[in-house]
Amino acid sequence: MVYRLRKNIPYKFTDNVINGINNLYYLIVTFGVILMILGFWDIEIKDLLTSLSIVAAALAIISKEYVNSIISGIIISFSKEINIDDYVKISGHKGKIIDITLTKISLLNDDDDIIYIPNDKVYQSEVINYTKKELKKVSVDFELDAKYHTTIEMLEAKLIDALKDYKEYIEDDSFNIKIVNLYHDYLSLKFQYKLKEVNREAERMIRRKTIRVIANSIKENEIEKSKNS
Structure with a gap:
C-alpha cells in the first residue's frame, strides 16, 4: 500500500x-x-x-x-x-x-x-x-510474387496514401520499401517507416492497416492475372 x-x-x-x-x-x-x-x-x-x-x-x-x-x-x-x-x-x-x-x-x-x-x-x-530502446523505426515484412503486376514504387505510393490518416504519428518522408531478398519466383520485402514517438497502440493500428492494404493488393493482382489468362 x-x-x-x-x-x-x-x-x-x-x-x-x-x-x-x-x-x-x-x-x-x-x-x-x-x-x-x-x-x-x-x-x-x-x-x-x-x-x-x-x-x-x-x-x-x-x-x-x-x-x-x-x-x-x-x-x-x-x-x-x-x-x-x-x-x-x-x-x-x-x-x-x-x-x-x-x-x-x-x-x-x-x-x-x-x-x-x-x-x-x-x-x-x-x-x-x-x-527500453525507444525504437521508433517500424518494419512490416511481406512477400510478393515475382510476376506481381504493379511496380514497387506504385505499391509504396498506395501504402503511403492508405496511411495518410496516421500522419500525425509518422515522420514525413520516412516511408521506404526495402527489397530484402530476390528469389526465383518471389520477392522478400520490408515496408518501413519511422514513428514520431514510441506509441505501441498507434504502431499496431498502422501495422494492421498496412497488412490489409498489402493483402488486398495481392488479391487484386491475382484477379488481374486470372482475367488475362
Whole structure:
C-alpha cells in the first residue's frame, strides 16, 4: 500500500515489484498452510522429511523445471530489464508483457493472441526490449510474387496514401520499401517507416492497416492475372 502511494500506482494496476511481492506472499502462505495442516495432524516435520526422503528426492527431480520457473519468476519480477507493458521479443515471440506470475510471463502479440512463456525459458533466452530502446523505426515484412503486376514504387505510393490518416504519428518522408531478398519466383520485402514517438497502440493500428492494404493488393493482382489468362 505504501509502495503504491509512493509510486502513485492505481489499485487496479501493478508493476514488477508488486508482482514480485505478491509471488513471495503466495509462496509464504502456501508454506504456512502446509505447516498448519501438519501441525493439525500432530505430524513432526523432521520425522516426515526423514520418512519421505526418497519420495522428496523423486519429486525434486520431477518438479525441477517448475521450481526453476518460480525462482526465475522472482528474479525477473525484481529486475529492471523487463516490466509490465514493455514491448519485447522473447524466443521469437513479439508483443506486450501484460502479466508476470510465479511460473510464466503473459505476452499479448500483434494479433491479440496471448502467449504464455515459462519464466525459466525467459530467463535463459535472449530478450529484446523495444520499449527500453525507444525504437521508433517500424518494419512490416511481406512477400510478393515475382510476376506481381504493379511496380514497387506504385505499391509504396498506395501504402503511403492508405496511411495518410496516421500522419500525425509518422515522420514525413520516412516511408521506404526495402527489397530484402530476390528469389526465383518471389520477392522478400520490408515496408518501413519511422514513428514520431514510441506509441505501441498507434504502431499496431498502422501495422494492421498496412497488412490489409498489402493483402488486398495481392488479391487484386491475382484477379488481374486470372482475367488475362
